[in-house]
Amino acid sequence: MKSFAIVSLLALASYVSAQANGGPPFDPAGVPNVGNGAGKQFIGGQCLSAADCGSGCCAGPSGICSGVGAQTQAGKTGCGFVSGSASTSPAAPAAAAPAAAAPAAAAPASLPPNVGGPPFDPAGVPNVGNGAGKQFIGGQCLSAADCGSGCCAGPSGICSGVGAQTQAGKTGCGFVSGSSSLNNAGAAPAAAQPAAAPATAASTTTPPPNVGGPPFDPAGVPNVGNGAGKQFIGGQCLSAADCGSGCCAGPSGICSGVGAQTQAGKTGCGFVG
Known part of the structure; x- marks a missing residue:
């Protein structure tokens, strides 16, 4: 303590x-x-x-x-900040560099290649294919189970914000590695589908309705009201404790990026259902 x-x-x-x-x-x-x-x-x-x-x-x-x-917008100078480092003290960033470089070098040998869409962020290699929901937007994914946002977008499998799933050459959420129109021996997609079933039941019984602002992403129903901080941007929330972004925006309760809390009809962070 x-x-x-x-x-x-x-x-x-x-x-x-x-x-x-x-x-x-x-x-x-x-x-x-x-x-x-x-x-x-x-x-x-x-x-x-x-x-x-x-x-x-x-x-x-x-x-x-x-x-x-x-990373370079609004006065930011790019990823890689380490507290206490500066041009006179390069030891900290230099020590961090080998850790990031090692997994990136192993990627071509074990992971499927990018065949379209934005380039993968190499820092995300440790999160690919483990199904832990820890992959950040821009990192490679083998299915939605890898992504914190709940959206693994084609054509190559990259974690995406739901609202950006068709931007920059992406073909929408729902990518599963190894599946295609010619190869849907879909053990993996079929296994993923039951997760949607409780979502349908929950959405008609527990969460309150949308009374304004953007529509909720139905894939987020399992994360509503549990206070686990796992709800992605675009999913419904009953308080900020549900949201990975820390912002549950009114008027209906939707997880939002802090910088976008008053866009698209939202009334700002702080909603409590």
């Missing part, structure tokens, strides 16, 4: 001092996730290294978790 309090105080002090260095403002709701290396920090929260971020990208100049495609 004492060590947790010390870590929290250090994270708060770092939050105040780092913000002056530049880039977008940190979301203060993310302070508990700073520096613990648990990969739970949402986009917009402060980070001390990529190990803090669910997206796998801790962007400079101040250290903020970012989507990989947005």
Whole structure:
């Protein structure tokens, strides 16, 4: 308990001092996730290294978790930020580089190649095919079970935001490695389907209806109201505790990126159902 309090105080002090260095403002709701290396920090929260971020990208100049495609927007200077490193202290980033390079080098020998769509982020190689739901947007996937967003998009299998599933050459969610119109000996797709059945039952009995804002993604029904922080952006939520992004936006309760909390009819984070 004492060590947790010390870590929290250090994270708060770092939050105040780092913000002056530049880039977008940190979301203060993310302070508990700073520096613990648990990969739970949402986009917009402060980070001390990529190990803090669910997206796998801790962007400079101040250290903020970012989507990989947005790493140089709004004053950010790209992924790879490590707290305490600078041009006068290159030891920390240099030490981190070999860890990222080793799995990337092994990828061509064991994983299917990219045959279209955006390039895979090599930092995501450890999350490919384990079905743990830890792969970030931009990382390779063999099925939706790999992706934190719940969307493995074709044609090559890349984790995608549901709203971006047909952008940049992607062909939509539902990719399963080894399946095609000519090869649907679909043990894997068939195994995935039963997960949708409880979703249908739950959606008609428990979650409240949508009364405004974007439509809910029905694939997120199993994550509604359990407070596990596993709901992806676009899925229904009863409070911020459901959302991986930490933002449950009104008027109906939908998990949202913090920067998009007032777009498409949403009324901002803070919804409680």
